[in-house]
Amino acid sequence: MRFFRAIKDLAVPGKIHLFALLLGGLGVLSFAPFFLSPLMLFSLLGLFWLWLKADAPRQGFKIGLWFGLGLFGFGVSWLFSSIYFYSSVWLPLAVILTFGFVFYLALFSALAGWLACRLRTADTYWNLLLVFPLVWMLGELLRGSVFGGYPFLLVGVSHLHTWVDGYAPLLGVWGVSLAVAMSASVLLLLVKKQAWVTSALVMGLVWFGGLALQQVQWVKPLGKPIDIALLQGNVPQERKWLAEEFMPTLKTYVGMTRLNLDAQVIVWPETAIPAYYKIVEKGALFSFIKDAQILNADVLIGVIDSAPQSNDYYNALINVHKPEDRYYKHHLVPFSEYFPFNDAFKFLSHLFDIPYATFTAGNDEPKPMELGGQKAGLSICFEMAFGEELARQLPEAKYLITVSNDAWFAHTFEPAQQLQDVQMRALELGREIARSTNTGYTAIVDVKGRIKQQIPAYQTGFLRGMIQPYDGMTFYAQWKWWPIMTILGLMLLALLWRKRLEAKQES
Numbered sequence: 001m002r003f004f005r006a007i008k009d010l011a012v013p014g015k016i017h018l019f020a021l022l023l024g025g026l027g028v029l030s031f032a033p034f035f036l037s038p039l040m041l042f043s044l045l046g047l048f049w050l051w052l053k054a055d056a057p058r059q060g061f062k063i064g065l066w067f068g069l070g071l072f073g074f075g076v077s078w079l080f081s082s083i084y085f086y087s088s089v090w091l092p093l094a095v096i097l098t099f100g101f102v103f104y105l106a107l108f109s110a111l112a113g114w115l116a117c118r119l120r121t122a123d124t125y126w127n128l129l130l131v132f133p134l135v136w137m138l139g140e141l142l143r144g145s146v147f148g149g150y151p152f153l154l155v156g157v158s159h160l161h162t163w164v165d166g167y168a169p170l171l172g173v174w175g176v177s178l179a180v181a182m183s184a185s186v187l188l189l190l191v192k193k194q195a196w197v198t199s200a201l202v203m204g205l206v207w208f209g210g211l212a213l214q215q216v217q218w219v220k221p222l223g224k225p226i227d228i229a230l231l232q233g234n235v236p237q238e239r240k241w242l243a244e245e246f247m248p249t250l251k252t253y254v255g256m257t258r259l260n261l262d263a264q265v266i267v268w269p270e271t272a273i274p275a276y277y278k279i280v281e282k283g284a285l286f287s288f289i290k291d292a293q294i295l296n297a298d299v300l301i302g303v304i305d306s307a308p309q310s311n312d313y314y315n316a317l318i319n320v321h322k323p324e325d326r327y328y329k330h331h332l333v334p335f336s337e338y339f340p341f342n343d344a345f346k347f348l349s350h351l352f353d354i355p356y357a358t359f360t361a362g363n364d365e366p367k368p369m370e371l372g373g374q375k376a377g378l379s380i381c382f383e384m385a386f387g388e389e390l391a392r393q394l395p396e397a398k399y400l401i402t403v404s405n406d407a408w409f410a411h412t413f414e415p416a417q418q419l420q421d422v423q424m425r426a427l428e429l430g431r432e433i434a435r436s437t438n439t440g441y442t443a444i445v446d447v448k449g450r451i452k453q454q455i456p457a458y459q460t461g462f463l464r465g466m467i468q469p470y471d472g473m474t475f476y477a478q479w480k481w482w483p484i485m486t487i488l489g490l491m492l493l494a495l496l497w498r499k500r501l502e503a504k505q506e507s
Contacts, residue, residue, distance in 0.1 A: 016050060017066040023047055024070025024109075030158035031075065032416035040158040043071075044184035045191075048116075048132045052124070052192070057117040064113025064139075068106025075153045076102060078412035086237045086408055105143065105150060112139035121498055128189045129202065130498075133181040134491045137484075140177055144386075148334060151385045152417070155180045157424050160449055164206065166213030168427045168449075169474035172387050174484040179206050218474040219430035219447060222398055225466035226372040229260035230267050230436040230444070234460040237407035240438075241274050247284065249274065254288050256462045257299060261292075263464065264372035266299045267436040270315070270380050270405040273303040277318055289320045297321055298371045302380075302403050312360040317369075317378055317403065325369050328362025329380040331389060364389070368397040374469045376401050377431070385421050387428045391477040398469035400425070400433040407439045415441055415457060423449040430474040432467050 027043035029036045047067050054060040079101055084094035115135040120127050136155070144151035156176030159165055164183070167175035183206055190199040233252050239245045250273065257266050273280055280303070281289060292299045298321050305316035305326060315329040368375035377397030379390060381404040390400065402422060406415040419441045426433045427449035434444050440457025444465045453465040475483070 016053070017062060020047065020050055020063045020066040021070040024067040024072075025074040027071050027158070028075035028153070031153060031413075032420040033413060037158050037162055040155060040180060041184050041187060044136070044155070044181060045188045048128065048185055048188050051113060051116045051132060052127065054113070054117050057114045060113035060117030061110045062113070064116075065106050065110035067113075068109035069102060071109070071153060072102045072105040075413065075417075076105065078409045078414035081410070081412050082408040105152070108139040108143040111142070112136050119495060119499070121495075122502055124192060125189065125195070125198070126495070126498055128185040128192075129182070130491055130495055132185050133178060134488060134495065136181045137174065137178050137488055141174065141488075148331065149386065157420055160420060160423055160427070163208075163214065164210035165427060165449065166210035168424060169216070169218045169430060169476055170213055171484045171487070172428050172476040172480075173424050175476075178484070178487070179210060182206055219470040219472040222469045222471040223374065225468045226265060226374060226399070227263045228265045228267065228372065228434050228444070228465060228467050229263040230434055230442050230463040230465075231256045231269065231272070232437060232440060232442045232455060232459070232461055232463070233269065233272060234439050234458060235407065237405075237410065240407065246274065250280070250284055252460065254285070257288075260462060260464060261295060261297055264298065265376075266297065267401055267403065267434060268299070268301040269436045269438040270302040270403040271304060272438065273301060275304065276313070277303045277305045277316065281323070292320045300371065300401065302405075307360070314362055315359050315380055317380065319369060319371065327366060327369060327378040327380075329359070329383060330362040330364045330366065331383045331386060332359055332361050333382045365392055368393050371401070374398045378402070381405065384418065384425060387425055387476070388480045390425060391429060391480055394429060394431070394477050395471070395473050397431065398471065399467050400429070400431045401436075402433060403436050405438040410439055410458070415439070419443060423451070428474065429477045430472065431470055434467050
């Protein structure tokens with residue numbers, strides 16, 4: 001009975017919880033496609049103010065939960081589109097599944113709220129300058145790693161192209177998130193305590209420190225730019241797997257490829273070919289592949305590859321010029337590319353009408369592929385959200401190629417959010433990134449995270465441009481998680497020391 005009373009208590013919001021819900025929703029406007037980054041500061045400031053007012057860890061948990069429901073309920077609403085419109089799931093069930101996922105993501109901000117109230121000290125300065133930024137970061141880090149990780153809407157991404165993005169090559173997106181959380185805390189400290197000197201000092205250190213880091217040249221250009229063509233077939237998801245669409249799809253991509261055979265590298269999107277490679281290699285694409293091999297053209301195609309003498313199949317990128325060069329996606333999307341705890345959740349596979357929904361994961365230590373005379377690091381769709389994993393291909397990879405099929409989320413926030421993630425990865429890793437997608441956004445991003453070239457979404461076409469290889473490594477690419485974990489560990493030790501000191505004074 002106590003459990004059900006607790007659930008009821010969480011489900012019935014008070015005014016403070018509705019305010020937290022609105023604050024979370026407001027934070028979404030700081031991300032693509034809105035780009036109103038200052039709103040994230042206001043959103044976190046409001047959350048931290050509510051945590052200060054909370055009278056117990058339980059209250060902090062509920063505030064964090066409702067904030068997360070607002071942030072992810074609005075910001076990750078695109079999941080409903082893929083489940084209902086493209087997976088043929090019954091409407092009520094699609095709503096339940098989407099809410100379940102949003103609720104799961106919100107639990108991490110709820111945990112942060114519980115910790116915020118559990119670890120609070122008697123001193124507001126310590127709470128705002130240490131406790132709240134620390135617990136927020138712990139929530140983001142856990143969300144980005146537990147059960148494979150869902151690093152959607154990380155606070156740091158909202159501040160791409162502000163002064164604090166200078167922390168990205170040093171500490172990754174996590175360093176930018178910490179800078180934003182600290183800034184929100186400092187602004188609240190100014191409001192609550194009128195601590196002008198302390199606030200100005202900390203704010204100056206955070207923001208001018210980021211500006212100074214932007215001047216550091218972590219990597220340097222290597223050789224000449226590579227002439228690259230990125231294809232965008234714009235095949236609607238509801239028609240992608242239809243038998244009658246197969247040949248028109250191939251004709252679209254082959255036609256665009258023939259127009260760009262003078263490029264050094266040509267890239268097709270994720271699963272541009274809705275079939276096994278071994279079938280099209282000996283059939284519909286036989287002459288095309290032979291032509292590409294004769295012309296020594298590096299044509300990277302997205303396709304499904306099957307393992308010989310087994311039932312395993314992979315979400316793959318294959319260079320038809322040298323078919324032995326193959327990349328297999330290793331960080332698969334739960335419940336659409338594989339089912340975790342398969343025995344327990346196998347029944348769910350019958351609820352989704354998703355072709356090839358049980359891929360096998362590739363090697364999680366992939367080797368870069370030589371394309372256009374330079375080594376290129378590769379990734380497919382969801383993998384672009386994980387900077388630590390992409391960094392494994394450096395320093396050998398001199399530039400990066402990523403492909404995606406965002407038709408699953410057409411006309412939602414997701415394609416713009418994923419492009420923003422691509423921009424953050426380029427800044428973190430010090431590598432230009434070429435991105436080819438089925439429906440958009442197809443683009444080339446430079447090492448500062450700026451879009452060099454882009455073609456309109458939801459149109460059939462190709463992007464022809466130059467991508468510059470780079471040598472060297474950013475601090476983050478070399479050390480990955482360790483620097484931010486060290487900083488958070490020191491913050492935690494300082495907090496424990498403070499708590500112990502307070503306990504002694506009370507006794």
